[in-house]
Amino acid sequence: MRGKPLYPFALTAILGIGLIIVLSFVGINIGPDSASENGEENGEEQEFDDPIELGEHIYEGQCASCHGGDLDGGSGPALDGGNYSEEDILTAISEGPGNMPAGLVSGEEAEAVAEFILAENE
Template identity: 50%
Template sequence: MKKSLLALILGSSVALAACGGGNDAAKDTEKAVDEVEQNTENAVDETEQKTENGVGETTTSAAGEEVYKQSCLSCHGGNLEGGFGPALDKVGAKYSKDEILDIIHNGKGQMPANVAEGADAEAVASWLAEKK
């Protein structure tokens, strides 16, 4: 009886030890997402401040890239190389800005509708349309 109980406890300990840990990758991913979100917030704040000060309209390229990092990167990859979603590195050669904006608003394939809205959608559509 003692041997069975000891074997059960030892087996459970080994199983739990094997399942434990390994959260480093998850923590790194979470940290990277937090950094992207913070950078996006900073870029939006900076853009809003420039517009309020009359310096100019939004910096479409920078804002579009930040929106991409926040909303699109997880499916389309950090370098537009694709992943779960298709590669976007040459999307501007295939679609116009308006067509890209339509895809952002209505979705396509497994991509959900409205992944970005308003000025964010406009900025990312302009930025992607430049990718030829």
């Protein structure tokens, strides 16, 4: 290796960069299935017959991170005390009191979340 001492290092660098590029493209295709994460299967939205099941599904995706998985609170207030009426819950969802963003869900989904919260407090 007297004449060209940088060749082995250059070859190693080129092979390393090529390997990084190839593995990056492989990794892009291996990620979790986005359809199953969003409650969709085979390109179709998951349907719920019971509004309470729909409310639970939406609550877990939109509300549980702040209000806790068991409605026991977290960075948001606890919802397990039974202190809220359906109207209070719908108003809070639409207006977003305090740090809560307004309008996370609306319409039928908001009503389903309210039904779920009330059913859990019974």
